[in-house]
Amino acid sequence: MNLLEIDRVSKVYKRGKSPANMDISFSIREGEIIGLLGPNGAGKSTLVKQIVGLLAPSSGEVRYRGVNVLKQQRRVSSEISYYAQEPHALGVLTAGEALLYTGLLRGLPRREAEIQTRELLERFDMGDLINRPIKRMSGGQRRMIGMGTTLIGDAPVLVFDEPTNELDPLNRKLVWDLIVERNRRGATIMLVTHNVLEAERVVDRVAFVNHGQLLEIDSVAHLKQRVDGRLKLDLTAAYGEVERLIGRMEGWGDIQRTGEHRIRLYVNKERAGRLLDWMIHDNSLPIDEYAVYPPSLEDVYVYIDERKAGAAHA
């Protein structure tokens, strides 16, 4: 069953040169984890604010359980919990106050709000920081408190905007674990991120967004099939030889410059054996290092984005 329907949504800011998003349509099913992926400035945050009812679309509408979100804002704000990166508004509070007050404002009874506050802080390994003002915490700690304010209250729909930004690897893992746990307990989850590699492990479906447009939406498995026939090679050129390396690699596949001395090559699987054989045996190739990878969601994104850009160019 579709929980949220995004129906031909566009946003044009009065002073904006180009639309923030254009004619976007897709649905979010109850109980799934959907990832909204795309580069910085792709229009993801605009779209997510439209979905949670914080921003009115210029045209089109977003429906929650069949009704326009703007016509049931109270219900939407009580059933959809939105994580907006940092809890700026709560900087003057202590960690314990921020979670407790948010729980109470979400409608939890005081006892339950206190229990959830303690549980969340202990889960974040921040139990001893319960009385520390948020403004005296590190960036990562503040973001974990922001995560706590989203999780407290057990809302049936959770929307996270870049939930792992600025977090260390342990906390990033903890955040992904928490997201999966909440989903297993029945929550529908929408993730906005540009961290495609991490999101790949938890999402059921992915919507790729760029330049304010929905490029593609499908399950991770289906999307990967699009590039199943390709392998990714990361090559490090010998010092000062990257241009020559690019010249030697032309014709083998799509080449991207990924650094001062690095290039990435997407090559068809059936040609990959011959390419590797040539690379190993031709000592004149200016290669210091190379690595071969199977296609990831990030490669799917690059592939789709390039194809769309190519089509638009044509």
Next chain:
Amino acid sequence: MHSAIDVRPTGGRIWTELSILFRIQFAIVRDQWIIVLLMATIFPLSTLLSMKFMFGATTHQIMVNLIVGNIVFAVIMMGFNALGQEISWQKHQGYFTYYASLPIRKVNFVLTQMLRGLMTTMPSVIIMAAAGEYLFDVHLHYEWGLIPVFILAVLSMVGIGAGIGFWSPNHQTTSNLVQGLMMFIGFLSPVMMERDQLPLVLQWIGYVFPTTYAASALREMLTAGWTNEVSVNVLIMLLFVLASYWFIFKMIRWRASE
């Protein structure tokens, strides 16, 4: 299992919202309480002292007007200057994203902003009244009726403050707007002086500002007690309060901004 929590607007729910939102607002000033108190004291004391130096010996009525005018000026400062600037600052800092994503009423958010302002203004008002009496040998009339009149005076200005705060395109504009408006209302409307001391055109303009009725009611209360004039002003202020509530409820959007 995840399920929606009932947040229908019952009395208990509204009380929870108000008390929690006020605690968040109170936390903003609790760390700077001494500075807030000091600033609230400096303004009325320096105003009263400069008045004493300038008008050393003057009529009793002029002194009452000046003292009451300064009290009302302090209320105006809080009513829409501080309220407008605070709401605008929070809006442009991104605080609304947090508040608007919670199932709370914006009118409660505005009321708690106002309560915080009231809390920081009260020392100034009390000092103005007490020091004014001491320095100028003026006797002010105190009675319980002063409390609802004072609260109504503050509430009647909330609509203007909230409107400026929510609608301003940036914080600089808010700051310029409220300061200009404050100067106009403070010195060119019947706040520091009687209505008939102003040119006719300013008298007419004065009718549209709630501060005119707040100043008149407070002046009358502090000099003569609850008279018919106070009752009329209270009724007009009530209309401003209802208009403010309607305005905040219907005209101001914070969840789905354009």
